[in-house]
Amino acid sequence: QVQLVESGGGLVRPGGSLRLSCAASGFNFRYYGKWYRQAPGKDRELVARINGYGDKIEYADSVKGRFTISRDNGKMTLYLQMDSLKFEDTAVYYCNTGERGREFWGQGTQVTVSS
Numbered sequence: 214q215v216q217l218v219e220s221g222g223g224l225v226r227p228g229g230s231l232r233l234s235c236a237a238s239g240f241n242f243r244y245y246g247k248w249y250r251q252a253p254g255k256d257r258e259l260v261a262r263i264n265g266y267g268d269k270i271e272y273a274d275s276v277k278g279r280f281t282i283s284r285d286n287g288k289m290t291l292y293l294q295m296d297s298l299k300f301e302d303t304a305v306y307y308c309n310t311g312e313r314g315r316e317f318w319g320q321g322t323q324v325t326v327s328s
Contacts, residue, residue: 215239215317217308222322229298229326235291235308235319244311246284246291250304250324260306261293275301298326 221233233248243265251257261272261282270282281294291308303326308319 217310217317217319219306219308219319219322222306222324224325224327225298226328227299227326230294230296231298231324233293233295233306233308233322233324235293235310237289237291237310237317240315240317241312242286242289242310244313246282247309248282248291248293249307249309250302251307252304255304258304263291295324298324300326302326 216238218236219233221231223231225231245262245264247262248260249257250260259273260276261280263270263282263284267284272280279297283292284290291310295302303324305321305323307321309316311317
């Protein structure tokens with residue numbers, strides 16, 4: 214059974230922090246990991262990506278310096294540490310990964326930044 218289960222979202226005040234987790238099971242967790250987000254009325258945005266070994270990482274300009282993507286392959290978990298959160302970070306966040314020829318998505322977790 215293939216699963217990507219997200220957790221860690223919630224309501225946070227501007228300047229606060231959250232850590233999102235994406236726990237994988239049922240497939241080979243050795244390949245790319247990505248975090249996307251989508252806010253109402255906006256296109257889906259790729260926030261960050263990391264390769265299977267964790268030695269190649271990229272961030273969207275909008276989150277660079279504030280967010281950190283990481284992974285623990287032993288725990289089969291992808292993380293997104295979000296610091297210095299802003300109103301515009303409010304969105305549903307989705308993790309994404311895959312094997313050869315297959316792509317998997319988390320269920321999404323809501324992050325709301327509000328005073």
